[in-house]
Amino acid sequence: MMGKNNRKKNAQRIPLQEIARLIDGEVIGDEQMKIRGINALDEAEPGEISFLTSARYQDRLPHTLASAVILQKKTSLFDGAQVLVADPKLAYPKVAGLFAPGIPRFLGVSDQAICHNSCSLGTGVSIYPNVFIGEDAEIGGETVLFPGVYVGNGVRIGRKTVLYPNVTVLDDCRIGNEVIIHAGTVIGSDGFGFVQDGGHSRKIPQLGIVQIDDQVEIGANNCIDRAAFGKTWIQRGVKTDNLVQIAHNVIIGEDSIIVAQAGISGSVKIGRQVMLGGQVGVADHLEIGDRVMIASQSGVAKSIPSGEIVSGTPTMPHRVWLKASSLFQHLPEFNRRIREVEKHLEGMEIQRNKE
């Protein structure tokens, strides 16, 4: 049973009433019931609550072992307690938050951390052993730095931010409040800038920084390069998945989402609420408008106006790509058909000349 692997082992049990209150829900059934966890319909066990976010999954309701289910409309398909809410999709993460174990915190500043005596640490910080904090760095209150985190000179990190193990933040970069940076990510490595000089590459010093605004979440093993001048700028609410590459001077607008292994070349400007699929590549100096959606593995070679949905390398409207790509495997047939038509015409020509 997969459910048995969930992290929360000795969770407190929470009355259903309390859960319903958190999500503005109406309980049908036993309000006093104690809930000990949340799980998917297929994986839930007795004592757990589950949720129905789409009618597509409602055939799972009769089979779930969950003791309670969060859903939009009362159903006869489920015998246990029901919690009716306006939007189960939004209710789910709130309830999951009740059962999440939370980020383990080191109490205070470890004496096995290395903090330069000029650095400034806010109240309630959690600085694990083997952290390094450089000269004049500032760490905001309640921020957590896990082992192996490197914070360079002059770095400023806000409040309630979490840097997971082995994250590197190089000199002078700025990270906002309530930011999460997953393990192994590098912020502020040099932009990839060289000039060619008789076949050799001369390094262009990268004088800028990286700025990451509030409520951004950066995945594991990302690389975000510092700007040549000015800043590489990740704006409020952006979320990146793992192994994402963001080159120097890129700007990513608020609430945009970048899926795993996407790569964004230098000086690209991405709008708000943009969605970049996995393994997408974006060529340098382009502009991607607000709310653009780019399908996985696309190769973006020209700027894209706001609101477009594109696919392919180079990109085209997604609906065009769906048709064109479905025909790709028919190229051998196209070849044959064109040949047959040509032969047919040749045959007619010969016939005509005879007549």
Place this chain on the structure above:
Amino acid sequence: MMGKNNRKKNAQRIPLQEIARLIDGEVIGDEQMKIRGINALDEAEPGEISFLTSARYQDRLPHTLASAVILQKKTSLFDGAQVLVADPKLAYPKVAGLFAPGIPRFLGVSDQAICHNSCSLGTGVSIYPNVFIGEDAEIGGETVLFPGVYVGNGVRIGRKTVLYPNVTVLDDCRIGNEVIIHAGTVIGSDGFGFVQDGGHSRKIPQLGIVQIDDQVEIGANNCIDRAAFGKTWIQRGVKTDNLVQIAHNVIIGEDSIIVAQAGISGSVKIGRQVMLGGQVGVADHLEIGDRVMIASQSGVAKSIPSGEIVSGTPTMPHRVWLKASSLFQHLPEFNRRIREVEKHLEGMEIQRNKE
């Protein structure tokens, strides 16, 4: 000479007889000969043994400087000692193992490692300096943790497992016996799960874990995310190359192979002995059957039944892709030929109307 760069400098010299015994081989030539290393036919030096795994390379036999060669059938192309075995491909790694320097071990538990006093360490563990081990973590006997390794609270790691430098294993994840995890890899980062709420992304707490079974090898700088619920599960004998992305709730079946920079989206279920080429992307919630082979850079957008060999974006049978992709560069010619046929027909039409 590349051979000079091999790692083993002062290897002991091993009698050919002993090597032959290890691989059930029959020696033709001097059994007492002392061998000091193994190398490719092109790179071997006197005193080294080499091997012929395919008839394709047999023209290298007359030129090799190796003192002995492992091969399937006696040959007149090589003057030195010959060791005849049923399968030279299998014999090669066994003999290489004799000359491999082995993993350097720290003796016992460094007092410069940070181990929570509630953690449990098996006998013969090798815990290097700058390792961090959290609350209630369990490390099996003879396991090696290199510097910079982070082991979160409640993590369980089996016996004879090796975690190379700067590997991060987050809370509650489980790693089996005889597992190898290469440097910089992150196990148990949060799955990339958000719900949209008026243009903002609300984080979905990721309550599950990662489970890695026995004899798995994970490459460098991989990211394996913890499940939303339950577990992300890498089954026995799986091997991943470097920079691989494995999202939450993915299951990879026994003995599957994932080549570098491949990315697997959430909840994908991969069968046994599957082969994913480099830079492949797999969309979420798909099922890939047993023994499927997916060529490099393919983009998998639909489930694939067992035993298929596919290529392309979206995927198609590999033999179809080979033909179709070879015609891609002829699209301008297709365009011209269709145009000519059209003109020809137009001309005939005009002619006809005149007649």
Place this chain on the structure above:
Amino acid sequence: MMGKNNRKKNAQRIPLQEIARLIDGEVIGDEQMKIRGINALDEAEPGEISFLTSARYQDRLPHTLASAVILQKKTSLFDGAQVLVADPKLAYPKVAGLFAPGIPRFLGVSDQAICHNSCSLGTGVSIYPNVFIGEDAEIGGETVLFPGVYVGNGVRIGRKTVLYPNVTVLDDCRIGNEVIIHAGTVIGSDGFGFVQDGGHSRKIPQLGIVQIDDQVEIGANNCIDRAAFGKTWIQRGVKTDNLVQIAHNVIIGEDSIIVAQAGISGSVKIGRQVMLGGQVGVADHLEIGDRVMIASQSGVAKSIPSGEIVSGTPTMPHRVWLKASSLFQHLPEFNRRIREVEKHLEGMEIQRNKE
């Protein structure tokens, strides 16, 4: 204003005369003027110098706030001081170097670093806390190792080399002089080598090393695997961007450039001054000639002779790819046109049979 984010806060002010001398430039205007930084034309502020590297940008000259501009020919479009040089592209990084803050150095060897007593450290090394240096390792003079760097047994690193935080260099690898390796990169992980044995993968011990020659720069979170035998070899002056994968036994020739997220399979031999675009994949055992350019996202499935410019999967001449890929979205139209021609011919055939 982006310019405000530049790293150098209290830079000394440098007379324009001195800057001109460094780049062999001729000053038109006030030679005594004090310059406090360098910036792009659009972002420069009074007191800063800027540069014009292409006539394309000359419409920015009237609007820049820069106090001085480096350019090739005297212009009437800019009122401030002008510094005329033969090649502004080459002058720019030199002047930027004057204002770059430089790499922050720990003075000497931290007593919180772990250095095996058999290791050898050159004069002027900078060994930060939390560095680990193994047995018999050699670190050349003036080399900087940042926190979290792991240097395995028998590793040799040259002079004036910089390893940024959390870089891992495994046993016996060699790194030259004036090399830069960005954070999180792994050098010398095992090559991905297995033999199939009844459905299981048997590990092939990887006996070789990685050798990185002088003046190489390796991006963040790269993986460079050690050779099966001999060496994986990155030759002088090579530059790699972030998240690049280099498999075992690859050789990359002098001054080649590998853009982010490219992946190079085992035993590939790449020539000099080659340019690999972002997210390119190269299949194993191929040869890429000197000065070859491979466009982003290409999939290289066969060897490429020197001097070629290629694109696509599989690769074709870049100019062919441009035409072919622009026609891809017309496949539905091709299909329709072929169908129409076929119908037309059928119609004629029927007509003919009637006559």
